[in-house]
Amino acid sequence: MPKHIRRLLLLFAVLITLFIIVRQVLIPDSFGQFGHYRGLALEENKAHVARYVGTDICAECHWETMELKTADMHAEISCETCHGPGWKHIEEPEQGQLTIPEGREFCGTCHSRNPARSASLIAQVNLSDHNIETNCSECHNPHAPWN
Amino acid sequence: MELKNKKNRRDFLKNGALLTGGMLIASGMKPFSALVYATNHNEDAEHWYGMAIDIEKCIGCGNCAKACKIENDVPEEPFFFRTWVEQYTILNDGSKIITSENGGLNGASQDYTPDEIFKSFFVPKMCNHCTNSPCTQVCPVGATFESPEGVALVDSTYCIGCRYCVQACPYGCRYIHPKTKIADKCTLCYHRITNGQVPACQEVCPTNAKIFGDLNDRSSELVQFIKKHDWQILKPHMNTKPKVVYNALSGEVN
Numbered sequence: 516m517p518k519h520i521r522r523l524l525l526l527f528a529v530l531i532t533l534f535i536i537v538r539q540v541l542i543p544d545s546f547g548q549f550g551h552y553r554g555l556a557l558e559e560n561k562a563h564v565a566r567y568v569g570t571d572i573c574a575e576c577h578w579e580t581m582e583l584k585t586a587d588m589h590a591e592i593s594c595e596t597c598h599g600p601g602w603k604h605i606e607e608p609e610q611g612q613l614t615i616p617e618g619r620e621f622c623g624t625c626h627s628r629n630p631a632r633s634a635s636l637i638a639q640v641n642l643s644d645h646n647i648e649t650n651c652s653e654c655h656n657p658h659a660p661w662n
Numbered sequence: 663m664e665l666k667n668k669k670n671r672r673d674f675l676k677n678g679a680l681l682t683g684g685m686l687i688a689s690g691m692k693p694f695s696a697l698v699y700a701t702n703h704n705e706d707a708e709h710w711y712g713m714a715i716d717i718e719k720c721i722g723c724g725n726c727a728k729a730c731k732i733e734n735d736v737p738e739e740p741f742f743f744r745t746w747v748e749q750y751t752i753l754n755d756g757s758k759i760i761t762s763e764n765g766g767l768n769g770a771s772q773d774y775t776p777d778e779i780f781k782s783f784f785v786p787k788m789c790n791h792c793t794n795s796p797c798t799q800v801c802p803v804g805a806t807f808e809s810p811e812g813v814a815l816v817d818s819t820y821c822i823g824c825r826y827c828v829q830a831c832p833y834g835c836r837y838i839h840p841k842t843k844i845a846d847k848c849t850l851c852y853h854r855i856t857n858g859q860v861p862a863c864q865e866v867c868p869t870n871a872k873i874f875g876d877l878n879d880r881s882s883e884l885v886q887f888i889k890k891h892d893w894q895i896l897k898p899h900m901n902t903k904p905k906v907v908y909n910a911l912s913g914e915v916n
Contacts, residue, residue: 552807556817560809563853566733567865589868596725596866600732624769625723625868631749631772631782632721636869 566600587659622651709811710877712905719871722784724766726863733862740764744848745788752780789835789848790904797827
């Protein structure tokens with residue numbers, strides 16, 4: 516074999532070995548564990564802390580309100596739909612991070628009249644002529660609106 | 663000279679036939695299809711998560727969009743969304759008006775009187791978690807992938823923020839996070855669903871218009887819903903095979 520070819524082959528062998536070594540170092544350990552991606556990325560996505568804790572946890576303390584709620588139209592609605600996420604509240608109940616929404620506009624996000632809303636599914640009022648001066652909660656208990 | 667030409671033509675045809683046949687066989691072989699398609703439906707997967715959205719039940723309150731922002735630290739500006747609600751209004755003259763004021767975050771309003779409206783409805787949108795996801799296909803660094811459960815996720819340490827996936831998503835479900843400068847999208851609340859909870863958007867939905875579930879579990883609420891309703895997917899012509907399905911989806915929706 517001519518000398519220059521031998522040199523070239525040697526050079527190639529060195530480069531390919533170098534490439535394999537560098538590649539080995541650069542590829543994370545968990546790569547390819549489940550597919551063509553870093554397996555640990557799944558764990559990182561799982562590690563995010565959930566903000567919404569679910570109605571069952573609310574009921575552990577607020578069972579009286581829950582009893583009232585489950586007997587009426589708003590039974591299926593999660594507490595956190597109106598009061599916001601409870602993740603801090605369940606750690607430190609006194610901090611009071613939850614909100615008690617007020618005002619006609621808030622109720623209107625679900626109950627204002629809109630042709631896109633199914634009339635049989637949800638009670639709707641025209642906010643601009645339904646007891647304009649009154650706050651909704653003066654007549655309707657939000658936990659039991661028909662009570 | 664003439665003879666040589668004839669031989670060349672025969673060789674050419676022979677080589678051509680070999681090459682074509684070889685490529686045909688290779689294209690059918692599994693290891694090669696892994697190179698061509700970034701995503702593959704894992705038929706042996708234990709879970710295969712999806713979601714059904716019932717348009718008949720959606721009242722456009724926007725609680726899903728609001729809860730998603732809080733749950734997943736989505737930037738506050740009303741143009742970054744992992745899920746949002748569109749209001750479709752079809753007028754009597756046939757014109758189609760699509761509104762999504764602040765992504766439906768603060769509820770919806772209607773500018774037309776019932777007399778002018780032919781029909782109107784809400785369409786909640788989110789990542790469709792496609793089985794053939796274009797975003798996974800185009801990512802040049804392999805930062806977007808499909809989890810073993812079929813959820814399209816982003817590896818934040820791999821993403822270089824090139825925005826190719828934002829362009830590729832036919833459903834407009836991706837954005838570049840203004841702080842981290844990497845691609846962000848709906849994870850189907852991966853941290854919740856792997857922990858036995860439902861996605862945040864479903865948790866707060868007052869009318870149960872969203873149904874999360876396991877498509878591999880025939881007794882799941884999702885499969886039962888799919889069984890009993892005439893469902894549709896968005897943009898079927900894109901061949902993305904979404905795992906998010908809609909009940910009562912009107913033909914006007916795009």
